[in-house]
Amino acid sequence: MILAENLVKEFSRPRRVEGRMSGLRSFFSTQKITTRAVDDISLRIDDGEIVGYLGPNGAGKSTTIKMLTGILVPTSGHIEAEGIVPWKDRRTNARTIGAVFGQRTQLWTDLPLRESFELIAKLYGLSPEDYRRSLDVFVDLLDMGPFLDTAVRSLSLGQRMRGDIVAAMLYRPPVLYLDEPTVGLDVVAKARIRDFIGEQNRSEGTTVLLTTHDISDIEQLARRVIIIDEGRILYDGGLDSLRARYAPFREIQVSAPEIPESLEIEALTLTTLVPAGEEMRATFRFDPAQIAAPAAIGRLTNALEITDLSSREPNVEDVIRRIYTDRGVEPAAAGPGSAAPGTGVPGAPGQR
Secondary structure (H helix, E strand, O other): OEEEEEEEEEEEEEOOOOOOOHHHHHHHOOOEEEEEEEEEEEEEEOOOOEEEEEOOOOOOHHHHHHHHHOOOOOOEEEEEEOOEOOOOOHHHHHHHEEEEEOOOOOOOOOOEHHHHHHHHHHHOOOOHHHHHHHHHHHHHHHOOHHHOOOEHHHOOHHHHHHHHHHHHHOOOOOEEEEEOOOOOOOHHHHHHHHHHHHHHHHHHOOEEEEEOOOHHHHHHHOOEEEEEEOOEEEEEEEHHHHHHHHOOOEEEEEEEOOOOOOOOEOOEEEEEEEEEOOEEEEEEEEOOOOOOHHHHHHHHHHHOOOOEEEEEOOOHHHHHHHHHHOOOOOOEOOOOOOOOOOEOOOOOOOOO
16 A cells, blocks of 8 residues: 655755845855645555546646655655555565656666666576566566667667556566656557556556656556646546536537528527538537437437538546636545545545
């Protein structure tokens, strides 16, 4: 289990003094500017969960991960991962976690990929038999055989990311932290990495905390998401609850030779109307609690000479974009002592 209670992280920098000899005066100044990157975050992740940790750039995602891994010491609050306080016992913590930071590699760039794995196996005290068994499974799952003996610096980004994930999982840690593991990858490489993470979760019960800007990663891997902004939790709950709470509507897109802007159809709202060649294309929104989809489609076909029609539910990316842009949304937060993970019930103190 990963547990964080009232987690705060602040960074301070000298305040720049303006005017004559500002550089020298700033050097000797005792004035500081303090930025709170993580602001009273409480969360609990149970064994075997895959949790998406989402937020815009600068929201505090990577800072949280670095505190959970023991890289950073929190300003205040309490953290435990598998019963270990990460920053107090870094050596023991390092043996129970794997971490991948998409912008940085933990591999030796001048060595072939295989030799990097051999060094990691020795660092973590793996027996030759356990090492070979793990490596064979991972190489097969991620199709790494063709470039296993290639120097890391000569690998493509997708190949290098697969290597980094294997390096983090080679010693079978129970907890895996992934910070943007699919950044910059093509669709084939992303699919391989997603499949691998899902397989490790199913077969080994690996607990995964995943930060990403690719919502497809979350939709395919996680059942629960935590959304943060400005260092605070805005939402903690399931994907279905997220859609139901922030986007309780469906959309129908139609094409027709003529669609008047003034068109009014009961229980449907015209949201967009744009030219599409010689036709017009419109999007209508409706609440399925008020009208069923077949009835909504029937009303549209009665009102318009439709040449094309499609319907869709709002995806998670649409929902999260709304949460980011509408900061007045009342959050649903969960933490120790409040709602159980995945409920999305409001009420954790100290969260807006």
